[in-house]
Structures are given as structure tokens and as C-alpha cells.
Amino acid sequence: MSRETIAAKRYAKALFEVAAQQQKTLEVEQELKAVVEAITADNDVQQFISTPNISVTVKLDVLKKALQEKVSQPVINTLELLIERGRADILPDLLESYIRIEGESLGIADATVYSTYPLSEQEKATVAAQFGALANKKIRVENVIDKSLLGGVKVVIGDKLYDGSLAGKLERLEKSFNRQAQ
Known part of the structure; x- marks a missing residue:
């Protein structure tokens, strides 16, 4: 199991715990799917997020404006954390892990x-x-x-x-x- 997969599982577990506390696990899953699809489907967005010359602050400001009112705070917070730590590339693995954790928890x-x-x-x-x-x-x-x-x-x-x-x-x-x- 790769480091990325292990990290994705940790982030997914934390996100699921927050979503479960707010009783929004299925909503968070749908929001996370939409965000992952939007980011992975657009090369320009991927390049924007992964470009080291663009500051983390600028990346976060752009993403917050784009996602404000469209996704819940736990999803935004998770994205912020991933971008701050340079881990945005694990988003697809995070989604997969989240769905697995959610499925096990909710049957x-x-x-x-x-x-x-x-x-x-x-x-x-x-x-x-x-x-x-x-x-x-x-x-x-x-x-x-x-x-x-x-x-x-x-x-x-x-x-x-x-x-x-x-x-x-x-x-x-x-x-x-x-x-x-x-």
C-alpha cells in the first residue's frame, strides 16, 4: 500500500467523522465526487493547483470563491488542508476511501x-x-x-x-x- 493511499485513508476517515457528526455523510460524498470530477477533468485546474509558483493563499482564495455556497465547510476545509500540504493529488484516492468508509459504517x-x-x-x-x-x-x-x-x-x-x-x-x-x- 502506497504512502498516498495511507494518507488518503487518514484524510477520508477524518472527513467522514466530521460529516457523521453533522449527519451529512451522503451529502459530503456527493460534494466530494463533484469536486474530484471537476478537478480531475480539467487540466488547467490541475495545473493551477500543482504549480509551485502560485502561492497557497492564491490557490485557496480561488478555490473558496469557486466552491463557496456549492459545497459544505468540511469539504472546503479538507481541500484547504490538502492544498496547504501539497497533497491535492490524493483527492481521487481520498474519495475512494471515503466511499469505502461510509459504506462500511452505513451498511x-x-x-x-x-x-x-x-x-x-x-x-x-x-x-x-x-x-x-x-x-x-x-x-x-x-x-x-x-x-x-x-x-x-x-x-x-x-x-x-x-x-x-x-x-x-x-x-x-x-x-x-x-x-x-x-
């Missing part, structure tokens, strides 16, 4: 569901209910379209893959035939 797990077509809200709810019972957690579903699937779905929760795709079923069928032939 929430994120599931990535791969399907050949966009799932309806009803289908997402069904997947969430079925896999929630299996994982004994509340499941949040993110649907990813994968045209390479022949049919069915693949569900990834944490480091577990549940392959209900047609290709996966055919592969398992082939393996069972091969075992019987031996």
Missing part, C-alpha cells in the same frame, strides 16, 4: 451492473434488492452499458463478480461438460 455497498441496455429504475431496484439480500447491505446501483455482453448482466460489488451474463453461463456450461468428459 451501503456500490454495485456496478453491466448490461446490454440501460436498466429501468424498476430493474435497478430489483437488482439492488436481490444483491442487497445477498451482501446483507443496502446496494446503490450504477448501470454500465456493455455491448460485448450477449445478454444477462454482470454485477460487481467490491471485489466480487457475479456473472449472470449469457457468455458466463455458456462458459460454466462448457466447463461442466469438460469435467464430465474427463
Whole structure:
């Protein structure tokens, strides 16, 4: 485990504790996601934050003005701390760690569901209910379209893959035939 990952976990834990005290854990997650996406998607912003010739004060003033009234104080405070310490590069790891800590604390797990077509809200709810019972957690579903699937779905929760795709079923069928032939 790298130093950056360890540091990101510490910052994430501290941010989660503050958010939990204020009963805003899910709001903070959404705000943190938006900030990380905005920063990582724009090379100019990344360069601005990482340029050593620009003072920390100027960086913080610009970020505060840009984020004021858009994100909560705990998120702003965390960003300030990261920028002051030259650790803004760990933001994506911090987000990942925050989501993991939040999930463990609140009994929430994120599931990535791969399907050949966009799932309806009803289908997402069904997947969430079925896999929630299996994982004994509340499941949040993110649907990813994968045209390479022949049919069915693949569900990834944490480091577990549940392959209900047609290709996966055919592969398992082939393996069972091969075992019987031996």
C-alpha cells in the first residue's frame, strides 16, 4: 500500500467523522465526487493547483470563491488542508476511501451492473434488492452499458463478480461438460 493511499485513508476517515457528526455523510460524498470530477477533468485546474509558483493563499482564495455556497465547510476545509500540504493529488484516492468508509459504517455497498441496455429504475431496484439480500447491505446501483455482453448482466460489488451474463453461463456450461468428459 502506497504512502498516498495511507494518507488518503487518514484524510477520508477524518472527513467522514466530521460529516457523521453533522449527519451529512451522503451529502459530503456527493460534494466530494463533484469536486474530484471537476478537478480531475480539467487540466488547467490541475495545473493551477500543482504549480509551485502560485502561492497557497492564491490557490485557496480561488478555490473558496469557486466552491463557496456549492459545497459544505468540511469539504472546503479538507481541500484547504490538502492544498496547504501539497497533497491535492490524493483527492481521487481520498474519495475512494471515503466511499469505502461510509459504506462500511452505513451498511451501503456500490454495485456496478453491466448490461446490454440501460436498466429501468424498476430493474435497478430489483437488482439492488436481490444483491442487497445477498451482501446483507443496502446496494446503490450504477448501470454500465456493455455491448460485448450477449445478454444477462454482470454485477460487481467490491471485489466480487457475479456473472449472470449469457457468455458466463455458456462458459460454466462448457466447463461442466469438460469435467464430465474427463
